[in-house]
Amino acid sequence: MNEEELDYQAGEGRGDNAIEAKETEGLSQGQIVWRKFTRHVGAMSALGVLLATALFAISAMGVGPIPGWWKYQDPEATHPMENGGAPSANHPFGQDNIGVDNFAAVMTGVKTSLLIMVLIGVTTLIVGVSVGALAGYYRGWLDNLLMRFTDLVITLPTLVIGAVLGVMVSKAPGKLGWSDESVQEVYRWMPVLLGIALGLILWPSLARLVRGEFLALREREFVDSARVAGASDLRIMLKHILPNSVGVIIVNVTLLMSSAVVLETALSFLGFGVRSPNISLGNLISTNQGAFATRPWLFWWPGLFIIIIALTVNFIGDGLRDAFDPRTKKIPSISKMRRSFAQFTKEQ
Amino acid sequence: MFLLSFVSYIMVDFAIDPLEDLRASTSPNKEQLIANRSAMLMLDKSPLERYWSWLIGFVQGDFGIAWQTQQKVGDMLPNAISTSVSLVLMATVLAIILGVIVGVVSALRQYTGFDYAITFVSFVLYSLPVFWVAVLLKQYLAIGLNDFLAKPEPNWLLVAAGSILCGLFWMGAIGGKPGRLALVFASATAATFAVVVFILISGWLDHPSIGIVGLSVIAIASAIVVTMLFAGLANRRALYSALTVAAIGIALYYPLQWYFYFFEMDWLYIFELLGAAILVGLGVGWLFGGPDRAVSMRGGALTALLTSVVVFVDRVLQVYPQYYASGKIRGRPIATIGAETPSLHADFWTTQLDRFTHILLPTIALVLISFASYTRYQRGSMLEVMSQDYIRTARAKGLSERVVIMRHALRNALMPLTAIVPIDFLTLIGGAIITETIFGWSGMGKLFNDALKAAEIDPVMAYIVLVGGVTMLANILADFCYGLLDPRIRVNA
């Protein structure tokens, strides 16, 4: 029954609706998004490259107590010079002027950068979504207060706040007169602290978007009908609004993460971010920029990996955006369409 | 603003540690030194009291001192501000113009190879760390270019590759059927190649100038392009008025050279002359009149503006041999350090050239990054607008594609851009910290960077308050522009 009704798709006279409906029949929203995403060539290859890079770096240098496969596990140990420090069989990324293996250093830097990126992503996600959701859902004074607060954070370039926070994290223990051991402990955790600190300054843009999304969705009729059905505020937020804004959130967290990688390396480059004994891609470039003329490989490799990480995350974000956007359809090839039409008219 | 200063003061105060070096010192009178410095910096008081005394000073126009060098912040600021402003403004304006143009073209050629290429390039640019690019520019572009300028030996492979790339760009941007594509590609490649070869062979690089021939070509071309974009070539009056303005500009070329030779110039003069030129453009448009006086006047003024810029650039280029020969730059015209050559006492024109050679690299570094986000944004907003109903209406009215895009789509597509400009401006200010550090400009960014490292709170606060103020100004300006573009905001009804 109701077969006839299937022909009357909602929407105005768009001939392609019927086809669209047939294609998506029996798929949940998540499956559709997944299918669109997996068909996005750029995003899929970016995902592959990113995962491969992460796996490569982590397996090379090991995680925690588990050692990696690379023969020089200590990124600070010096080795005898080979090939004048230029890339060689033992040191594929070359060595610096005192013989440190650049491969070990770069891989450790990649690990640090990835760790910070993930931490930033998680922190922004938590703060941004909670602030945005509360402001957008309850509106009124709470909204005003939270939004004034985000405005305050947005007034300064992230690099400036990041620099101040970076200095704060590194100086505070000494200033507060902690013991040397605890200071060392803090320095060991520096990348983690930095990731969280940067997350704490990058959330406003996400919060604004989530707020906008909540403001729009709370006026939708399905929210009213849930309220009429007796759902509590919390249930409405978590069960009805949040799943519908998940697209916006995922996409923007991804894009934020890519800019976070660049931000972290820039801070480390300036000396406000990760500093020795920790190694990050940014401070590698910073320490090596003087040696550029003589040992360019010290400069190229870390830069290359920054670009790989930022670029792949960007592409993944773009692919997700397309996948979540209901308006994007599969792009027909124009020339294919022309050819096919010529054929089609001939047949008639 | 007040809140911002308070929160950041407390934060910075907590972050920096002016006593760090003393605490680690081994000198016998360590305690005494610590006490002295604490007294000087009021470290014995609470942060709130420090903030209060800073605020009182600030409101009275005393920005405090950088205690390590005992320099007054108020004295450091003017120079730093003017340096940073020229850098950031230049980069912003260039990035917006380029980004908007490329974004619009990319949107109009959606799903073509050109669009994909632009998208890919903008992604790559977007992911580039600015400090890395800046170091690269410094090491490769500057050195390579300087070597090349010292001994112009063409690298033919590079020339050919550049020409082909240029040809591909125009082919993608103009679009059309395969036949037309090939034609566009061939002519663009050939034209680029010819120009480059001419420049290389004629020794133009040693004595660069545009000259009256170049001026004529550029002036007439800009007259035609301006008319094409804003009025359509069918509007004869607009075309003639633009061409007349171009002709006046060409005719004035020699008298102006004479004038520039005998009178010492400064910026005020230059702007007066520019104003006069625009007035002439308006006047010519008015004289041609006709039903569309406003259109002719606009075209005339734009042509006048472009022609004047060419004359100015020409005059600046004329001092190049002299500049190059002067010992101050040691035969390396593209500078990598500082905002100007120290103790270069030269006339107006040479100073401009000097400024230009210094600002070139940092600007390229900043523009590359921010151009990408404008392109992406403009492309998205243009695509959005092109799918609107009123674009369909405009087409149904029989308007040509040029009018549909320039008049109906572009203005609506620029509106959301005003929201992104302040945000991007902020990113640029942040980026300026890095570029200024790398290129050794003593601007605001470097001031901040150095002061934060030296644990001097006063310069840091001056920086934060200024940037906060500029951000607010940028936001107000953006709102104003939005109001100009969107009548729904302007007229409350």
Added chain:
Amino acid sequence: MNPSVETSQAPRPSMGAALEGAVRLSRAVGGEVKRGDTVLEVRDLSVHFWVNNEWFAAATGVSYDLKAGEVLAIVGESGSGKSQSSMSLIGLLPPNGRATGSAKLKGVELIGLRGKQLREVRGNEIGMIFQEPMTALNPVYTVGFQIAETLRTHYVMAPSAAKARALELMKLVEIPEPEASYDKFPHQLSGGQRQRIMIAQALVCDPKLLIADEPTTALDVTVQAEILKLMRELRERVDAAIILITHDMGVVADMADRIIVMKDGLVVDHGTAEEIFHHPKHPYTKALLEAVPHLGASARERAAAAFSSSYVAGDEPVPLTPGDPGATAALLLEDVAIEYPASGGQKAFRAAKHINLRVDPGRVVGLVGESGSGKTTIGRAALALIPVVEGRLSVAGRVIADIAGGKSYRASNKELAPFRRDVGIVFQDPGSSLNPRLPIGESIGEPLFLHEHLRGKELSDKVEELLDSVELPRAMRNRYPHELSGGQRQRIGIARALALRPKLLIADEPTSALDVSVQARVLKLFADLQDEYGFACLFISHDLAVVEMLSSQIAVMKQGELVEVGPTFDIVNNPQHPYTQRLLAAVPVPDPEEQRRRREQRDAILEAFGVS
């Protein structure tokens, strides 16, 4: 009397007086046209879309002739290809669309025209009126500029001359104060005025053919009547042929000389208005005509009301009507005012005031009014979704808010919980009233889950029972809303609203987003369920014919106040309040002769009240 009406009474202005001296930039196609000449010949026109690497037919084999001065209506439901076949005439298909076949405008082939030749036809020879005047006009330019722009594209003309011509057209379409309106932006005009501007813009170059794509769909019924009146008058004055694309049989009956009925891209019926309405050949046409609600057709007294005549607002608001003896009203509003609370920069907005309304158990009360009249506000307040700021509101004997004479009582969220069991709501847009991320089974079950704490098997049995009752297969429970058609989604909405067997149901325009044939089925289902479950219902709609089919009483709203409440039969056949009379007169009925009669009546009414 409005001055603009006077100008319309003036003798026919020589069309194009301002155009006579002007030099044409665009060539005229095929010479002058006289009334009765064949303007357009369409033969075997097909439109295809390139979707997922195959060609999908949106319209096939459309053929017709059109004479100058004639109105051809193309009727069909969504997806029938009625719009696309006409868009292809001026090359306005989306990039993935292609047209084949032939369409000749005065002997000049339109299909396959490109570039300059196509632009010379657009706006110059063929004028276009779109559905949504708000989005179809560029928001950043004045309306005068947009009209003059069309002119100056096709004629060499001074701005002053173009303005004169544009003003002439603006007078013709009865824009009040054309001089002042010339410099207004689209957002400063009302919906009806914007549509008039669209019409002026389409007519400004004196086209041979006018295509109107759903010209009145986005408008209120009284405004629709005015626009239709205007278009009928224009028909007499300009010699253009008109293609009217619409889904509304009432509009067709009002305007059309000839009718094409389309379904799934095919022409199923083609004939004069008289033939189609009185002797439809194709079964689909018959079904379509049957499905259209016809005002006055079902005006028999369904159930005796507790009162026999209408209450009309005069200086005093409409008083509370007496209820059924011994019954506790399912919904009772006593002198209620409702405000949208202030938010951001906006001040609080009072959307309804002095409302006295009673819905007795088992009754269906229709609430009608135009957009912005506050009818939806009342529905939402009855569900405690927006607060009452004055008066007393009670549902099934339970007081929700009582704010009068110093008292101020509003039920807290906790106290509202039992109240939520007694009410249900069906929304207008079936697409947005279901959470797109939840399978529909879960959507239906949510009230049961929250109130009756049903879990697992019990819950699933109950959901299946509900699906049965709205005549949907049980297997659908695992589908997501976007996989269902509009009609199916609305059934789900009804099932969900009825899950707790509420005493009161608020139906807020439940069928206005649906095609007529689907609407007919949903309405029938609704009536059956109402008989079965016996809930009281406040049925909110702008469509009087639909309300008439279902309700025993009708309340009419205008600008936040009730103007008349009475038994359905009386309201439809003997309206008392002038606004109700105007509203009723504006509703077009799907019958050309009856519609002509009603039209004359309407003109008489308007004359009597001196309003336009």
